[in-house]
Amino acid sequence: MPARPITHMLRARCLLRQPQTAQAFSTRSVVRGGADHGDHYDPPTGYLFGLKPGQKYEKEGWENIWYYGFIGSILVAGVAYVFKPDTSIQTWALEEARRRLEAEGILEDPDKVKK
Numbered sequence: 001m002p003a004r005p006i007t008h009m010l011r012a013r014c015l016l017r018q019p020q021t022a023q024a025f026s027t028r029s030v031v032r033g034g035a036d037h038g039d040h041y042d043p044p045t046g047y048l049f050g051l052k053p054g055q056k057y058e059k060e061g062w063e064n065i066w067y068y069g070f071i072g073s074i075l076v077a078g079v080a081y082v083f084k085p086d087t088s089i090q091t092w093a094l095e096e097a098r099r100r101l102e103a104e105g106i107l108e109d110p111d112k113v114k115k
Contacts, residue, residue, distance in 0.1 A: 042050070051057060101107040 045052075047053070049057075098107065102109050
């Protein structure tokens with residue numbers, strides 16, 4: 001009796017496998033007992049931001065806190081960036097070169113008072 005290739009055995013095994021009933025990434029969960037929380041989908045209305053013309057927008061409670069917090073943190077970050085110390089290697093090298101040249105007497109010390 002000839003030996004069957006391994007591909008035939010794998011194919012037969014895959015064809016005989018039972019379909020899975022649970023989906024891993026399902027968009028809808030099955031909850032028993034009525035704890036589904038309803039449908040959260042708002043169908044499109046065709047209006048910009050869902051407001052009919054002439055209808056006034058009502059702010060939600062979190063919006064002012066978010067606006068002031070976001071803009072305030074941007075301002076604080078900007079002020080901190082402007083007043084941060086200069087720690088670049090170029091500034092340090094320039095100061096070090098000036099200090100060494102003053103120590104050797106090649107440059108005059110700008111802090112000394114001329115008489």
